[in-house]
Amino acid sequence: MDFDRRRILKFIGKGSVLAAFLGQIGAAGRAFFPNVLYEPPSRFKLKRPGDYPDGYTLDEAHRLYVIRQKDAFHVISAICTHLGCNVQWKDTEFDCPCHGSRFHPDGTVISGPAPRALDWFATTVSPDGFLQVDSAQEVARDFRLLVGAKGKA
Numbered sequence: 001m002d003f004d005r006r007r008i009l010k011f012i013g014k015g016s017v018l019a020a021f022l023g024q025i026g027a028a029g030r031a032f033f034p035n036v037l038y039e040p041p042s043r044f045k046l047k048r049p050g051d052y053p054d055g056y057t058l059d060e061a062h063r064l065y066v067i068r069q070k071d072a073f074h075v076i077s078a079i080c081t082h083l084g085c086n087v088q089w090k091d092t093e094f095d096c097p098c099h100g101s102r103f104h105p106d107g108t109v110i111s112g113p114a115p116r117a118l119d120w121f122a123t124t125v126s127p128d129g130f131l132q133v134d135s136a137q138e139v140a141r142d143f144r145l146l147v148g149a150k151g152k153a
Helices: 002-030
Strands: 043-045 055-059 064-069 072-077 109-111 120-125 131-138
Touching: 064 131, 072 131
Parallel strands: none
Antiparallel strands: 043 131, 055 064, 064 072, 072 120, 120 131
16 A cells, blocks of 8 residues: 555656746747737728717727718827827817817817827728728828719819
8 A cells, every 4th residue: 555655646747847847948938939019000980981970089999089070181289299188179279178288179288298299190981981091100190091982082
């Protein structure tokens, strides 16, 4: 009986050494696969151009404003350049409720503490007729996407 007990304990001991060795190999192998930060895509679709009324429309999901002026569209970030709060459209200007920054309708700073203007994003019409925004590509403040009656740029 002593012999069986000794054999079981040896088996458990060797098994635990093997498990520890394999665990170390697995941990070392993990170093070859970098950590990846999964972020939402920078290019995304919004609604169709005809779904937007004239004026400023907040898209809360993407934290941006879609501005329609008849058949012209442009997109401005709703993220304050000071500390990342959501700015609010107040009839004639953007206001940051957190720290008091104010911005002109084109996103330029009226008063701080925001260090720079709100970002303008590249906007196109996708082949299936939706507004498409690329938040990784900034455009000039005079950019306007002209959309015809059939929803095509």
